[in-house]
Amino acid sequence: MADPTRASPVATAALVRGVVSATRSEPGESTAALAALLAEADVAAAEVEELLASVQEAQQLTARLRRRATELEALFSTARELVRLQDVTDVLRRLVERAHELMGTDVTYLSEVDDAQGDLRVRYSVGTVTPEFRDLLVPAGYGLASLVANSREPVWVRQYARMADAPHDASIDAAVEREGLVSFLGVPLAVGDEVLGALFACNRFAHDFTPDQVLLLSAFADHAAAVLHSARVLADSATARARAEQAYRELHRHLEATQVASSIHEQLTAAVMSGATVVDLVSTLSDRLGRRVWALDDAARPLGASAGPVRGLPARMLLTGAVRESQRSGHAATIDHDGGRWLVVAILGADRVLGAIVAERGGEDPPDDDVVRPTLERAAHVAALVSFKRDAASALRAERRARALLAVIEGETARNEADLRAEFSAEITACAVVDVQGREGALTAAADAVGDDGIVAVRGEYLIVAWGVPEATDETERMRRVLADRLRQPDIRAVVAVAEGTSLRAAVDRATRDLRLLVPLGITDATVRSDAFAPYHVLTSAAPDAVARFVDEVLGRVREWDSRRGTALVETLAAYFDGGGSRQAAAASLRVHKNTVQQRLERIWTLLEGDWDDAEYRFRVQAAVRLENLRVRLIAGR
Known part of the structure; x- marks a missing residue:
């Protein structure tokens, strides 16, 4: 290598700048300029080659560091978004976009576990071209996704x-083919032992994924898993908080409802202690609940109401069904019909339904069911106590009055009559004998139906009623219908006898005999007057004065006229009947003029109290006349 000291300072500086610049260049860029500088510096060829190799290695390391810096910046950016997690959808979408940019693949997508079976559905994707792939559902156990989910490790296929x-x-496979995808890299989105989904990077050509790519996609997958897990935790937390708040509201509403119901219950209890009736209780309920409330009897009929439908109430058939449902469940039953809604609670006794309470839907701002239902149910218990109290008092009163009535019927002593007047101050005008065949509960039911208008007693298989009302027949028929309904015995028969002018015992005995005649006559469910049997009393009665009473009842005024005036009106009637109703035949039999017979008949018609055009009445008059003539003849022949 040449001695660098021999090079000029300028050349040396240029050489250093060239080496530094080359190391910062992208891998693969030309190093010709650096090689020229080295040649000018008289660097040996072997050393030039070695230096250039070092520069290229530095280029790759620099590029890798730059890429890692970019990746780390993307990961840090995702981490910052994760910390400020607001919109999960936006965070995951941007995470997939950054992974797509850094991975450099054709398609990047995130699949999330869709159901309990582990199916994976594509939630976010970048680079896709077919719409069906953007919502692709991969069943559990199939495809590359199943390998990723089951192994919990990165998996790639060329x-x-x-x-x-x-x-x-x-x-x-068809969706993958339409999208044109060939190579796949998938990494799991896992938290603990749970796989939340998978992140995939795909190319439309065969490709071997490098470890750096696997690590990079795994890092993004970890962030995505953290996002999903955080979202679920936050959702669970929000749900738990919402449930807690809802539970608190429910508890608060329940406590308020309990306080209101308890307050009403205390008011009802106080009303009972002061002697209130069931009707009074429902009036209190109506005021406190702000809605109409009714009390029903054991046959689902409104208490205190006249016969027929009641305005505001559903049909009796619906009420009866709701009462039975409430009896079975022990709680309020609901009727929804024709746009209306009612709550029905049965008033239960030991072994039967005593009645019911019915409340309609409230007005604009009524208490809700949390108040109304428990209030009605508590009110039903209070009403049951009222009914027990009333029934007990009624039973004692009815028993005491029944003893007094039976004592008069059986004894007829002055003391007995005084005891009866003490129990029943009204004048007894009529009596009724009712065939109830000794049914249990008949006395209580009849006493309830009769009320203060009469006294009821049991005599053998019959009910005896002493009435103090002017229309005893109508009242007896009403009572008979009530008994038939409550005792489930439709074939109840009754006979009414007038008690004025005769002893109560005699009237009861007469009505009892008449009642026995109804069976052979085929009368099973009716109320009849004893007067209808007047002509037949003499045939069935063992009383010694039966005939005399009958004749006197029918012909008393005519006989009195004959006695005072010395006329023969009864004799004229007998001749008239014997002549088949012919005045001419009667005149011939009596040996008088026809006009005389006519005058006598006109006088008779003014004295008789019945309707002469009534065939039944004419029969009675004829029977009385014949019995009187028989009596006269027998006396004359002695």
């Missing part, structure tokens, strides 16, 4: 079509 390490899927 030619995908010839890959034999994993099964191929026809649809996946």
Whole structure:
């Protein structure tokens, strides 16, 4: 090597600048200028070659350092975005774009685990040309993705079509072919033991991926995994926070509902202690809940309402079904019908439904179901206590009054009558005998139906009712229908007898005999008046004065007229009936003028109280006349 000291300072400086400049150049760039400088400096050829080799090596190292600096800058940039993680989609998209730029491949894409089976779906891609590849779903166990996910290691293939390490899927192969991809490098997105997806770099030509490329893509994959994991953690945290907040709101609402329900329950309990009825309870509920509330009886009919549908309530069939559902579940049942909504809670006794409470949907700002449902259910318990209290008091009162009634029927003593007046101050106008065949619960049901209008007692298989109302027949029929419904016994029969002017015991006995006649007559479900059997009482009665009473009831005023005036009106009636209703025949039989018979008949019609055009009444008059004539003849023949 020539002695550099012999070179000029200028030449030496130029040589140094040339060497430094050459080492900073990109690999492969020409080194001819440096070689010329070295020749001018009289450097030996062998040394020139060695120096040029060193310069080229320095060029490659410098280029690698530059590339690593760029890669590190990209990775640091991604890391900074990860720290400031706001939009996961934007971070992952830019991460894939940077990986694509640095890898220098034709296509770069990120696939994320799509479901519990481990299927991978392409989420972000750069360089793709077919739309179906941008949303490609790779089933678990197929293709290069399965190798990456199962091995949790980077995997690359020079030619995908010839890959034999994993099964191929026809649809996946077709998508790869349409995209024109040949070589693949895939690295896993893993956190701990979980694989979240995979990052792929692909070329449209056969290519052997270098370790530097594998490391670079793996670094981006680690960042992508961190992004996905952070997003999931944040999502889980947000979900947990939202659930906690929702739970707190639910707890707060539940506590408020409990406080409101407890307040209403205390008010209902206080009302019960002061003697409130079920109707009073539902009135309180309606005021506190801001909606209409009804009380139903055990047959799903509104308490205190007249017969027929009630405005605002669903049909009785729907109510009955909802009461049965509430009875089974022990909670409020819902009726949604024709745009309306109601809550129904059964009032339960020990072995039966006592009734129900029904509340409609509220107004503009009503309490929600968290308040209404528990309130109605608690109110049903309170109503059950009210019903028990009422039933117990009613049962004691009914039993006491029944004893007094039976004592009068069986004894007829002055003391018994005084006891009955103490229990029932109204005047007894009629009695009814009802055939309930000794059914259990008949006395309580009948007492509820009768109320303060009468007294009920059980006598053998019959119910005896002493009425203090003017329309006893109508009231008895109403009570009979209630019994038929509650006892599930449609064939209930009843007979009503007037008790005025005769003893209560006699009226009950007469009605009882009449009730027995209904069976052979085929009458199974009706209420009839005892008066309808008047002509037949004398045929069935064993009482010694039965005939005399019957005749006197029908002909009493006519007989009295004959007795005071010395006329023969009863005799004229007998002749009239014997003559088939002919005035001429009656006149001939009596040996009087026809006009005399006409005058006597007109007087008779004014004295009789019935309707002469009524065939049944004429039959009774005729029967009474014949019995009277029989009595007179028998007396005359003694």
